[in-house]
Amino acid sequence: MSTSPLDTLRDRLEAHRAPSGSRPRFRAAPEGSVPVSAPVESRRRERPHRPGPLARLVDMWWSRLLASLGEGSLSDQDAEYDDGMPVRDYIWNTVGTSVWGCVFPALTVVATQLAGAEGAGMFSMAFVVGTLIMIAASYGVRTFQVSDLEETHSFASYQVNRWITGALALLAGGLYCSLRSYDGTMTTICMGVFVYKAVDGIADVYEGRLQQADKLYLAGISQAVRSVAAIVSFSALLFVSRSLPVASVAMAVAAVASFVLLTAPLALLETDKSRPAAIGEVLGLLGQCLPLAAALFLFNLIESMPKFAMEGSLAYENQLYFNALYFPAQGILLASGFIYKPQLVRLASIWANPRRRRTFSLIVAAMLAVVVGITVVSGAFMRLIGLELMSFMYGMDFERFAGLALLMVIAGGVTAGIEFLYAIVTVLRRQHEIIRLYLIAFAASAILPYPLVWLFGLTGAVVSYLAVMSLLLGLLLWRYVHMRRDIARALDPFA
Numbered sequence: 097m098s099t100s101p102l103d104t105l106r107d108r109l110e111a112h113r114a115p116s117g118s119r120p121r122f123r124a125a126p127e128g129s130v131p132v133s134a135p136v137e138s139r140r141r142e143r144p145h146r147p148g149p150l151a152r153l154v155d156m157w158w159s160r161l162l163a164s165l166g167e168g169s170l171s172d173q174d175a176e177y178d179d180g181m182p183v184r185d186y187i188w189n190t191v192g193t194s195v196w197g198c199v200f201p202a203l204t205v206v207a208t209q210l211a212g213a214e215g216a217g218m219f220s221m222a223f224v225v226g227t228l229i230m231i232a233a234s235y236g237v238r239t240f241q242v243s244d245l246e247e248t249h250s251f252a253s254y255q256v257n258r259w260i261t262g263a264l265a266l267l268a269g270g271l272y273c274s275l276r277s278y279d280g281t282m283t284t285i286c287m288g289v290f291v292y293k294a295v296d297g298i299a300d301v302y303e304g305r306l307q308q309a310d311k312l313y314l315a316g317i318s319q320a321v322r323s324v325a326a327i328v329s330f331s332a333l334l335f336v337s338r339s340l341p342v343a344s345v346a347m348a349v350a351a352v353a354s355f356v357l358l359t360a361p362l363a364l365l366e367t368d369k370s371r372p373a374a375i376g377e378v379l380g381l382l383g384q385c386l387p388l389a390a391a392l393f394l395f396n397l398i399e400s401m402p403k404f405a406m407e408g409s410l411a412y413e414n415q416l417y418f419n420a421l422y423f424p425a426q427g428i429l430l431a432s433g434f435i436y437k438p439q440l441v442r443l444a445s446i447w448a449n450p451r452r453r454r455t456f457s458l459i460v461a462a463m464l465a466v467v468v469g470i471t472v473v474s475g476a477f478m479r480l481i482g483l484e485l486m487s488f489m490y491g492m493d494f495e496r497f498a499g500l501a502l503l504m505v506i507a508g509g510v511t512a513g514i515e516f517l518y519a520i521v522t523v524l525r526r527q528h529e530i531i532r533l534y535l536i537a538f539a540a541s542a543i544l545p546y547p548l549v550w551l552f553g554l555t556g557a558v559v560s561y562l563a564v565m566s567l568l569l570g571l572l573l574w575r576y577v578h579m580r581r582d583i584a585r586a587l588d589p590f591a
Contacts, residue, residue, distance in 0.1 A: 161361055170364035177314060177366055182438075185312040190434050192316030195323040196296075197430040201423040203347075204416060206331045208490050211340050217412030219340055220419045222286040224403050225272060226293035231396045232265035233258070233297025236388030237381060239522040241304040243444040251305050251370035253377035258301040260378070261389075266294045281341055288344025292326055295351040302363035309367040312438055318359045325350040387528045391518060394534040398541040398564055399511070402557035405545040414554050420490060421501050421558070424478055425508025431470050432512040436463055436519065444523050457580065460520055464513060471509030478505055500558045507562040510569050517572045526579050533575060537568040 147155070164173045200223055207216035241254055269290035273283045299322065303315035329350035334343035406414050436443075443459065446452045478501050486494040494501070521530055541564045548556030 157358075160365070161357070164361070164365060170361055171369040173365050175366045177311060179310040181311075181313055185310075185316075185438050186434075188313035188316030188320070189438050190316070192319035192323070193430055193433060193437075195320045195327075197426060199323050199326055200419070201426075202327050203330055204419060204423075205489050206334060207340065208416065208492075210334050210338060213413040213416050213492065214411065215340055217415040218282055219285060219289075219344070220415040221403065221407060221412065222282070222289040222344070223293075224400050224415075224419070225269065225286065226289040228393065228396055228400065229265045229269045229290050230293035230297040231392050232268065232389070233262040233294050234300045234392075235261040235382075235385055236390075236392045236522075237385050238300055238304045239440060239519050240381075240385055240388060241301065242307045242440055243523055244308070245441070245444060245448070247308075249377045249381060250373060251308075251367070252373035253381065254301050254305070256373045256378045257381045258298055260382075262294050262298040265297065266290060269294075284341035285344045288341065288346075288348045291348035292344075292351040295348075295355050296322070299355050299359045302359050305363045305367050307441070310441075311366055314362055314366060318354075318362055321358055322351055322354040325354045387531045388522060390531050391534045394531075394538045395514065395518070395568070398534070398537050398568065399561070401541040401564075402545040402549065402561045405549040405560075406554070406557055409549060410553060414557075416490075417497065417554055418557055420486060420494070421497060421504045422508070424474060424482055424486075424501070425504045425511070428467070428470050428474050428505070428508040429512045429515060432463070432467050432516060435466060436516060440519060440523065443520075447523055453583075460576075463516055467509055467512045467516065470512070471505060474508065475502060475505045478502065500555060503558050503562050507558075507565050510562070510565045514565065514569050514572060517569075517576055521572075521576065521579070524579060524583075529579065530572065530575055533568065533571040536571060537564055540564050540567055 160176075164170050167173070200220075203223075204216050204220055207219045211219075235257070237254065237257065241249075269286065273286050278286065299318065303318055306312065306315040306318070326347045330343045330347040333346040334340065337343065403415060403418060406418065443456070446456050446459070479498075483495045483498060483501060518530070541560075544564060545557060545560040548560045550556070552559070
């Protein structure tokens with residue numbers, strides 16, 4: 097006769113209540129097993145721990161990296177991640193670019209809270225120069241690289257080119273500190289930032305290779321990891337040490353580690369093996385991309401001239417105010433980049449088909465209209481809650497800068513239009529025609545900010561910045577219209 101579960105439970109309860117010396121009426125559990133009456137916690141403790149998804153992903157990547165290194169080559173391994181994933185490309189490119197764009201604002205907030213406005217101003221100035229280091233290191237090659245559909249230059253040649261420009265840019269940063277006669281504190285802050293930004297510039301060629309292979313999402317992941325590593329390392333070390341030089345060095349170390357362990361191996365593992373580098377190709381890149389590099393460097397130097405003008409005549413805290421006011425405007429630049437940068441390869445394909453030139457022109461006009469729309473939305477946001485939010489984040493009053501904030505938003509829209517037109521001119525392969533426009537704008541930026549800063553302080557810096565950027569945008573629009581007209585006449589002399 098079978099025993100019901102209720103009878104079994106009753107027997108076990110009676111066994112627990114049995115007097116000392118009595119015999120329980122249920123059989124002992126086999127040796128080595130956990131008794132039924134054992135506490136739930138003890139049974140849980142004996143269950144094997146299963147790592148989380150992030151830990152498993154890191155372990156898989158580390159195992160793959162070690163196995164590839166053990167075989168003597170990263171480039172000879174089979175790719176494991178899919179290409180042609182446009183939705184994933186957009187998502188991860190947006191994440192990577194967003195986190196990268198937040199590094200400077202986030203670190204200035206942290207520096208303001210932990211080191212004060214003056215220290216944050218020093219760090220801001222170092223970051224401004226570091227951005228110029230990054231631009232010099234990247235040498236304007238990214239757009240040229242991803243639109244090189246026929247791979248006329250090998251990836252190995254792109255790498256050699258980038259390591260040369262990166263080393264020269266970092267050397268120039270050291271010379272800059274020497275010429276400015278900075279003390280040990282400012283020099284260490286600068287060099288930490290310069291190394292981080294030089295790594296950014298060198299990593300760009302590897303992330304460009306991933307984009308060229310239609311795996312932009314992997315480039316976004318790489319960029320996001322490096323940026324998060326910089327934010328976390330800087331913030332943690334500054335919180336512990338309250339030393340900006342120590343935090344800046346920690347940020348540089350984190351950037352180098354992320355490049356060595358993720359960015360470079362990812363590009364080599366996930367793209368086709370490159371043919372060897374050729375001296376002719378490396379020198380060709382230096383020559384062909386010189387107008388792009390000069391234009392980009394001049395553009396960022398033009399952006400930075402008001403800050404250089406302030407460094408000589410105003411306290412460092414004004415660097416913090418200027419950059420903090422510019423960060424919302426930078427959001428316009430990033431937002432427009434989210435839209436068109438993932439499409440550069442496709443834009444190059446559209447332009448390569450003469451029958452689709454009208455479609456290309458419509459895309460350019462539509463994108464400029466989108467920039468205007470983003471600028472209007474950003475201005476409304478700043479007017480409603482943006483200034484209050486900035487005051488809360490930085491712990492100081494930014495509502496007194498309401499007028500300057502609006503001017504900065506307009507400047508952000510102008511800057512986004514400049515960057516988009518620069519990319520379009522590169523796709524057209526007419527980059528050599530715009531260098532003189534940047535020289536004109538640079539001449540204006542070398543003259544205008546100094547008297548305005550001397551007369552009006554921070555207000556003069558903002559006004560001069562907007563005036564010079566507007567001049568450059570007008571020149572680029574004028575030149576683009578003439579380029580399209582000249583190309584149309586070349587295709588149809590009777591047009």
